[in-house]
Amino acid sequence: MDAVFSQPAALWSALLIAPLLALYMLRHRPIRKRMPSVVLWQGAAQMQIATSPFQRLRKSLSLILLLCALIALVLALAGLRIPGVQPSGTPIVVVVDITASMQTKELGKSRLALAQQRVTDLLEESADAPITLLAWDGTLRPASPVLTSLSRARAGLDALEAVDYGAQDSALLRALRRLAEEPGERRIVLASDHLPGTLDAGVTYVAAGSPLANTAIVAAALTEVSTTQFELFFGLEHFGPNAAKASMVIERVGPDGEAALVDARDLQLTPGLRLSVTLPVRDPGLYRARLKQGDAFAADDVAYVRYSTLPVQDVAVIGPAPEPLTRAMDAIASATGMIRPVDAARAGSDAMFIYAQSPPSESPRLPAVYLLPGASPSGVTAGKPARADESPARPARHALWRGAGVPDIRVGEVLPVTATRFLQPLLETAPGPALALMRRDDDSRLDDLLVCMALGEESTGFAAKVSFVIFWENWFEAGRRLRDPLPRGALSTSGSTEIQALAGRGAFQYRHQDSSQDQDARPGESLHLERAGIYRFQGLAESTLDLLGVSLLDAEESNLMLAPAETYDPAAPLEALHQADKGGTRGDLLLYPWLALIAAALVLSEWFLFRRKYPVNSLHPVPKPSASKHTVKVRP
Numbered sequence: 001m002d003a004v005f006s007q008p009a010a011l012w013s014a015l016l017i018a019p020l021l022a023l024y025m026l027r028h029r030p031i032r033k034r035m036p037s038v039v040l041w042q043g044a045a046q047m048q049i050a051t052s053p054f055q056r057l058r059k060s061l062s063l064i065l066l067l068c069a070l071i072a073l074v075l076a077l078a079g080l081r082i083p084g085v086q087p088s089g090t091p092i093v094v095v096v097d098i099t100a101s102m103q104t105k106e107l108g109k110s111r112l113a114l115a116q117q118r119v120t121d122l123l124e125e126s127a128d129a130p131i132t133l134l135a136w137d138g139t140l141r142p143a144s145p146v147l148t149s150l151s152r153a154r155a156g157l158d159a160l161e162a163v164d165y166g167a168q169d170s171a172l173l174r175a176l177r178r179l180a181e182e183p184g185e186r187r188i189v190l191a192s193d194h195l196p197g198t199l200d201a202g203v204t205y206v207a208a209g210s211p212l213a214n215t216a217i218v219a220a221a222l223t224e225v226s227t228t229q230f231e232l233f234f235g236l237e238h239f240g241p242n243a244a245k246a247s248m249v250i251e252r253v254g255p256d257g258e259a260a261l262v263d264a265r266d267l268q269l270t271p272g273l274r275l276s277v278t279l280p281v282r283d284p285g286l287y288r289a290r291l292k293q294g295d296a297f298a299a300d301d302v303a304y305v306r307y308s309t310l311p312v313q314d315v316a317v318i319g320p321a322p323e324p325l326t327r328a329m330d331a332i333a334s335a336t337g338m339i340r341p342v343d344a345a346r347a348g349s350d351a352m353f354i355y356a357q358s359p360p361s362e363s364p365r366l367p368a369v370y371l372l373p374g375a376s377p378s379g380v381t382a383g384k385p386a387r388a389d390e391s392p393a394r395p396a397r398h399a400l401w402r403g404a405g406v407p408d409i410r411v412g413e414v415l416p417v418t419a420t421r422f423l424q425p426l427l428e429t430a431p432g433p434a435l436a437l438m439r440r441d442d443d444s445r446l447d448d449l450l451v452c453m454a455l456g457e458e459s460t461g462f463a464a465k466v467s468f469v470i471f472w473e474n475w476f477e478a479g480r481r482l483r484d485p486l487p488r489g490a491l492s493t494s495g496s497t498e499i500q501a502l503a504g505r506g507a508f509q510y511r512h513q514d515s516s517q518d519q520d521a522r523p524g525e526s527l528h529l530e531r532a533g534i535y536r537f538q539g540l541a542e543s544t545l546d547l548l549g550v551s552l553l554d555a556e557e558s559n560l561m562l563a564p565a566e567t568y569d570p571a572a573p574l575e576a577l578h579q580a581d582k583g584g585t586r587g588d589l590l591l592y593p594w595l596a597l598i599a600a601a602l603v604l605s606e607w608f609l610f611r612r613k614y615p616v617n618s619l620h621p622v623p624k625p626s627a628s629k630h631t632v633k634v635r636p
Helices: 008-026 038-050 061-077 111-124 150-158 169-181 323-335 466-482 571-579 592-613
Strands: 081-088 092-097 131-136 140-142 187-192 203-207 214-224 230-239 244-253 259-269 275-281 285-291 302-307 313-318 339-342 352-355 369-371 380-382 417-419 423-428 433-439 447-451 508-512 519-521 533-538 547-551 585-590
Touching (some): 061 592, 092 150, 111 150, 111 187, 111 203, 131 150, 169 187, 187 571, 214 302, 230 244, 230 259, 230 302, 285 547, 423 447
Parallel strands (some): 092 187, 187 203, 313 352, 352 369
Antiparallel strands (some): 081 585, 214 230, 230 275, 285 302, 380 417, 508 519, 533 547
């Protein structure tokens, strides 16, 4: 049935025939008439028999016309077609690039508009070949029905809009190769502002742009100098044949959306060299860097960095604390002030707990540390100590080792563990992990730290090294960052962010600055912030700054010099498309346009014949009595 009807589900509308018949059976009502003579009673009786429900349907031309119109309309809605009778060319698959660089303005229109115009001109010369329209934004997305007509393909083409993020050229080449390798014959057309690489045979390229010089902000970050001093970092690049000058202003966006000037600079840019701009800041806020001069591509002229203050983190040890860990905590507290060792009895729910003895059954709100063998959490069993000092331990690539480099760590003894939960080793030895992250069983997605070695200097040299202090400082810093729901630093439209699920955090709302509709979300869900600009959040009570900025930050997408330098010749892709047409294919003959016209014609015919020529509600006029019949002639 799918071969004959494009929308088989529309056939259910044929059930409307039953209501139509019911209307014709019930529309007449008995009419009371005066009979001048009983001779006519026999004819009146026959008329009474003809008014039975089924007799009314006989010899009704009006009903036949409406039934034919309804059947034609149902078949048109179902997309009736005759498969394999319409001669057509080899099917065409059109891939249109809608990544961020297609927003570039040329000759008064965007590159995407230029691609739409050139693809339309190309398809109009492709005879009756079926068309499939796909949009490329990092993933091939259908923009029209498969193997559709030119009119539907043009409608899908006109509806395309460029996005605010980029995509890798290598991924586009792989997607085109997969299209070419699918069974069946097809011609592939790629419309983009640059060649992603060497195209395979059978792929026709339609250029939509020319090389343009462009200045862009391609990197942004928040650098931590100390716990109280931060630096904003912005990386600028100029893509063009010659050096250029640029003026950049840095503003601080307030909660009400108003921007206050913080810094302004005139910059000299050299092609091929990235220029770094740094600015020390102390006041929390959402900072925006903006290039003042306008160019062809405005999406990469703005970048955002969010800086929020973090609270001093309370740390409590339950049980006898190892001396090396106590010294490390005191050093971190005195040098950075980021933590505050507190007594376990005074620790609140936002404290980070270190368990040296049996932990409670309820997990704390923030990640916790379990020192084996005294503090074995549920689902973890520690074995007998095993010697591990024959070779250095191997630190894993993880943020908790940030700043420690690749330290040479030797561990004396390790407690082999058996766990029912997932363990991610952080410090691996031959008998097993000495440090590991353990995923919680709840929905918080938190990782607790499992210490499977003794922290005394007699059994390990790790506690006496600087990397030991760096590791614990990174651990406490990770706990502090969880207390600010929104991420710090810069965000790119090519990525996503996630609000960490912690106890006490519920549903929240967010919306783009140019939108009037809030979107609902819950902690733990990935937020794909694909539009550049400022997002405002509501319902995150712990956040001191409810603004978040998203930027393009894509050097490859900002390089507008990749477009072909030669003038576009519309005859070249048309000739390549015709050469790839092997002919001999036959498509489907679409009948739904003609069926729709037939249905309309039948309805008009029924209306003209039975509503105008033969009015239903009219009665024959009663003849007026003639005066001559009632006049008596009298002779004089």
